[in-house]
Amino acid sequence: MAFSDSEAITRVGPGTPMGELMRRFWLPAAMSSEVEADGDPLRLMLLGEKLIAFRDTSGKVGIMDHRCPHRCASFFFGRNEGNGITCVYHGWKFDAEGNCIDMPNVPEDQDFKHKVKAKAYKTEERNGLIWIYMGKAEEAPALPALPPNLLPEEDVSIRFILRECNWLQAMEGDLDTSHVGFLHAGAAKAEDVADKKDHHRFVVGNRAPDYNVKDTDWGVMYGAHRPADKGETYWRIGQFLFPFWTMQPAGKFEKFIIARGWVPMDDEHMMFVVIRRNTGDPAQSGSPVVGLSHNYEFKPNTTDWYGRWRLVADEENDYLIDREVQKNDSYSGIEGLHIQDQAMCESMGAITDHSFERLAPSDIMITQVRKRLLLAARAYVKDGSLPPCAVDPSIYQDVRSGNFIVPEEQDWLDAYREKYEAADKVEDLLKPAAE
Ligand code: FES
Numbered sequence: 001m002a003f004s005d006s007e008a009i010t011r012v013g014p015g016t017p018m019g020e021l022m023r024r025f026w027l028p029a030a031m032s033s034e035v036e037a038d039g040d041p042l043r044l045m046l047l048g049e050k051l052i053a054f055r056d057t058s059g060k061v062g063i064m065d066h067r068c069p070h071r072c073a074s075f076f077f078g079r080n081e082g083n084g085i086t087c088v089y090h091g092w093k094f095d096a097e098g099n100c101i102d103m104p105n106v107p108e109d110q111d112f113k114h115k116v117k118a119k120a121y122k123t124e125e126r127n128g129l130i131w132i133y134m135g136k137a138e139e140a141p142a143l144p145a146l147p148p149n150l151l152p153e154e155d156v157s158i159r160f161i162l163r164e165c166n167w168l169q170a171m172e173g174d175l176d177t178s179h180v181g182f183l184h185a186g187a188a189k190a191e192d193v194a195d196k197k198d199h200h201r202f203v204v205g206n207r208a209p210d211y212n213v214k215d216t217d218w219g220v221m222y223g224a225h226r227p228a229d230k231g232e233t234y235w236r237i238g239q240f241l242f243p244f245w246t247m248q249p250a251g252k253f254e255k256f257i258i259a260r261g262w263v264p265m266d267d268e269h270m271m272f273v274v275i276r277r278n279t280g281d282p283a284q285s286g287s288p289v290v291g292l293s294h295n296y297e298f299k300p301n302t303t304d305w306y307g308r309w310r311l312v313a314d315e316e317n318d319y320l321i322d323r324e325v326q327k328n329d330s331y332s333g334i335e336g337l338h339i340q341d342q343a344m345c346e347s348m349g350a351i352t353d354h355s356f357e358r359l360a361p362s363d364i365m366i367t368q369v370r371k372r373l374l375l376a377a378r379a380y381v382k383d384g385s386l387p388p389c390a391v392d393p394s395i396y397q398d399v400r401s402g403n404f405i406v407p408e409e410q411d412w413l414d415a416y417r418e419k420y421e422a423a424d425k426v427e428d429l430l431k432p433a434a435e
C-alpha cells in the first residue's frame with residue numbers, strides 16, 4: 001500500500017480523511033457505569049481529542065473538550081455539582097450541552113456568558129453505553145442499530161480494553177480469521193476435539209480455509225469455508241461494519257449476537273469495546289479443548305488519558321509469555337485469547353508500516369476492507385458522500401456473524417440469508433416472554 005494511502009487510512013485526528021469520516025459516525029465513549037451523577041470527571045481520548053465526560057446532577061452525560069473556553073485550564077479539575085461543571089480557575093460554569101451558565105469573576109454589567117460555549121459534543125446513552133457524536137450535532141443520525149446494544153443491559157456483557165496501537169491493525173485481527181488455527185489453537189489437533197458438536201474440530205483439522213468476500217451496505221462480509229463432514233461445508237461468516245466495527249464468527253450463527261468496536265483514541269491507541277449477548281451456552285464462547293480461554297486481569301484504572309481498562313499482561317512484561325508452555329502446551333505460550341491478539345497487534349509497532357508487509361490470499365478480507373475504507377474516506381473528503389449505513393443506521397440491525405454447516409452445493413449468500421431467517425432476532429428477544 002502506498003504511504004499516502006496508508007496514512008489516509010490510519011490517521012484519525014481532526015482534518016485527516018479517516019478522522020473526518022469517523023466524525024460522521026457515533027462512537028462508544030464509555031460505559032454508563034464509568035460516570036456517576038455529580039461524580040469525578042472522566043478523562044477520555046477519542047479521535048486524537050482530549051475530552052472530559054461527566055454526569056450532571058440530573059443524570060445527563062456531558063462530553064466536551066477538556067479545556068475551559070476561558071483560559072484553557074482543564075475541566076478535569078472541575079467541580080461537578082448543581083447540574084454543571086465548574087472550572088476551578090475562575091469559576092465559570094457549564095451545563096452538559098456546553099452552555100456557559102455562570103461567569104462569577106466578571107462584573108454583572110459586563111457578563112457575556114450567553115456568548116460563551118464549551119466545545120461540547122452530542123451524547124446519548126443506551127443499554128449501558130455512552131455514545132458520542134464528534135461531528136456537527138445537527139448532522140447526527142440515530143444511534144447505530146447494532147443488535148447487541150438494542151438488547152437490555154442485563155442480557156449482554158460489555159467490556160472495554162485498551163490497546164496500544166493503531167485501530168486499523170487491531171481491527172484487522174478480526175478480519176484475518178486464518179490466525180485462529182495458529183495463534184489461538186495451534187497446539188490442538190482435530191482428534192482432541194472429541195465433541196462432534198464442537199465445530200472447532202474443522203478449524204484445527206484444516207488450517208487453510210478458502211474465503212469469499214462481498215461488499216455490503218454496511219461494509220464487507222466474508223465467509224471462510226472448509227469441508228466439514230461428508231458432503232457438507234463449514235462456514236465461518238464475519239462482518240466489517242463502517243467505520244470500525246466487526247462481528248467475528250466465534251459462535252453458532254443462530255444465537256450469536258455480538259459487535260466489536262475498534263475505537264480510535266488517537267493514532268497510536270485504541271479502545272476495544274465489545275458488546276455480546278449472554279446466551280448461557282459455553283459453546284458460544286470458544287472451545288476449552290482447543291485452548292480458547294480468556295484471561296482478563298486488569299491493572300487498576302488511573303485518571304490518565306490512557307489509564308482506563310489496561311490489561312496486566314502487556315508489552316513491558318512480554319505479555320507474560322511462558323516458553324515452557326509454548327514448547328509443551330499451547331502454541332503461543334501466552335495465556336488468554338485477547339492477550340494473544342493484543343501481543344501480536346502491538347508487536348507490529350504503534351502504526352504498522354504497510355510497505356513492510358506482504359499480504360497473502362488469506363488476507364483478502366483485509367485487502368477489501370482497506371479498499372472500502374479508503375474509498376469512503378476519499379469520497380467523503382471530495383464531495384461529502386457517505387456510506388449507506390452512516391445515513392441510515394437501521395441497516396446495522398440485520399447484520400450477523402457466526403458459524404454454520406450447510407450442504408456443499410449451497411451458495412454461501414443463500415445459506416447466510418436462510419440462517420439469518422432462522423436465527424434469534426432482536427425484536428423477538430425484546431418481546432415479553434409468552435405465558
Ligand atoms: S480558565 Fe476556566 S474559568 Fe478561567
Ligand SMILES: [Fe+2]
Nearest residue numbers: 173179184341
Ligand atoms: Fe484472534
